[in-house]
Amino acid sequence: MTSLLTVEGLTKAYPGVVANDHVSFDIAQGEVHALLGENGAGKSTLVKMIYGLVTPDSGHMTLRGAPYTPAEPRAARAAGVAMVFQHFSLFDALNVAENIALGMENPPPMRQLAARIRTVSETYGLPLSPDRLVGGLSAGERQRVEIIRCLLQDPKLLIMDEPTSVLTPQEVEILFATLRRLSAEGTAILYISHKLEEIRSLCDRATVLRLGKVVDSCNPREKSAAELAEMMVGAKLVAPSRAGGDLGDVVLEVAGLTLPAATPFGTTLRDISFSVRAGEILGIGGVAGNGQDELLSALSGEAHAAPDSVRLKGQSIGALGPSHRRRIAVLAAPEERLGHAAAPDMSLTENALLTGAIREGLAARGFLKWPAARAFAEKVIETFDVRTPGPGNAARSLSGGNLQKFVIGREVLQRPEVLVVNQPTWGVDASAAAAIRQSLLDLAETGTAVVVISQDLDELMEISDRFAALNEGRLSPPRPAVGLSMEEIGLMMGGAHDMEVAHVAE
């Protein structure tokens, strides 16, 4: 195979960290090439350099035999490099065709563009109506908008950053069919992910990054997931374990919880019912944007629901605010670390105070006990191995994994009766994720009822006793997690949203 893109000795340093250190690899024409690495390994910086968003400090790139130095994404697109980002840049209030036109240099007339969108979407098995409002699309459909936007440019290299984190298993299959078809037609795909099974089933080759350096490359089909993980982390990983204690009485009971959306594009929770016993972990899966944030707010007390729709040991708590719920040991850790679970510019001591004031007695008659708050922050840092110079550092100076350990640890150490966490290991490196999962399992063993909302199905299968899925604000009836097949889980999550699987040409 001929080489499409060759990268040689790319280096990029930021103040205090070398994000990429002499990275070299090459991508062949029509190849599906995986870029594998933990968070912070330098994957994002590398693709940003290829896409012209970041200028390398040194090193050079060759595209189809010619020197390639994109000064900006426009130049990269002109050279045939397209990228689908993890976070979409779409306007909710515009329709699909208008959104696509906004990203084009010289958009054709709307009717012509709509026709082209239809053609591309049918050719590649990505059904999407150009007239639909983006605000009403599921995450998977939004991703299709981004992919079609790229395909209209007829790219030679398509970069995809964590594309499956927002998809149901069925949608993943459809995406993979599309990608394989593109690859068969000669388009190379640079696929960034840390989901090892996906990489094994899709990719021809993998380049492994660790701490900004290329440490290995392999054919992922010839390796096991565990071997890939070890290449990525550079150490053996220990899977979380649990003793499997007995379940106690029902602690948290949610019955007929209905909550109108707070914003026009939010999700309305409809008639949600479940119960969690002492010592039990209930895993709640689902594609992003199907009511996860709203469910967490209803359980943390940030959103008020009918008093009887949430009960703690029979006591109605649906209308209580966050402070009240903390007082009765119902604690929560939201998904967004910076700006929701923690205040970015405040120190860890202040962030310890943020949720710990009530249960840890960090204030007396409204006056703050700073030494006690500092001691509590230090306890969280020590117990949960948070890597930071000290509790005086701002929350935003911590890496994602370390801040997440702090945020989860802060709640775990407050001896909750009920703990609700949303995306506990999102964007967290493998070892920190394992530590967080283990701490949730340990907490359940002490008799806490734990609700884990997550989009990572592997994680949920690993730690949950029972599993339920959110789909468009409704919760499927919880089922025992042991023995659930991927297909059953996918159907609980709503299957492939509005898609006829028959569309995909096999």
Place this chain on the structure above:
Amino acid sequence: MIRLEKRPSPSRLWTVATPVLAVALTMIAGGLLFAALGKDPVAAIRTIFWDPLFNEQFAAYSRPQLLVKAGPLILIAIGLSLGFRAGIWNIGAEGQYIIGALSGAGVGLAFYPMEAWFIFPLMVLAGGLGGWAWAMIPAILKTRFRTNEILVSLLLVYVAEQILASMSLGLMRNPEGGGFPGSRNLQQYPSAANTELFAGTGVHWGVVAGFVAVILAYVLLNRHMLGFQIRLAGQSPRAARFAGVNPNALVVFCLGVSGALAGMAGLFEVSGPAGQVSIDFNQGYGFTAIIVAFLGRLHPVGILLAGLLMALTYIGGELAQFMLGVPAAAIQAFQGMLLFFLLGVDVLSNYRVRLGKREVA
């Protein structure tokens, strides 16, 4: 090319240094302005910053004036800073200041000519209540109907000015004043007068209240849960909700406190340095206090210093007007520059400036 790189955490050095740099830049740009007007820039800057304090001829008058002017500025700015920290923008302190003055003066005038020790405290209370009530209008509109408190509080300033005009020409006009606008002179009514407490210092009750407010605000922000919640709400509103802060209660509290302090400042002014309710007694302290609050970085001690500096530019500005003939508008432009440069160089505390071209690999 100049590029800005975000710092991992705000620079402590620059947080302290930026106000000093801003003052220096204001002196340079102001000097150029005065030079363009045909005045000697060095003399003008010296007249504004140096003469009021150290010139033998003027200092005896100017030094007390410094506290007289700084007192209300500090008192109002402290109140405003609480709201600004929480992201609640009360731009209408001037209106609350006027209504507070009218309420307090109204109580005093109602008791005239009775002499009793409780009249002045009652006036202070009424002044605070008046300002508080005026601030409750934007507060309630915001919490009930999501209106923008910036617009509502600002527009209410003009309403308050009309009420002030009406009062000084009508209801509160001095019946023995020979038909001139303005109320009785409260300075000549001992039970209602806000007198100088120590001769020759300019210290009156309003200055004392300003200092007390600085201390209380410092304690509130650094040692109390409510102050923590105010800071939290300003920095990340969602985290504040998660922590259990009620945003509506915070709006009512912050607008209420800033309104009450502005109202008290108005009362201290009308019963002291101004002496009477008149159409133009207000002097724009409520607006200048916004500058003072930001110049002091919304920190109580910073506001104390900023209030003194601002008072200095007022007094020095007046001095420059009659000594050098610098137009009043130029003095206002000079004060505006101070805020402009302060906000402009603020970027240095959060960003690092990088010079040089973007290299192409």
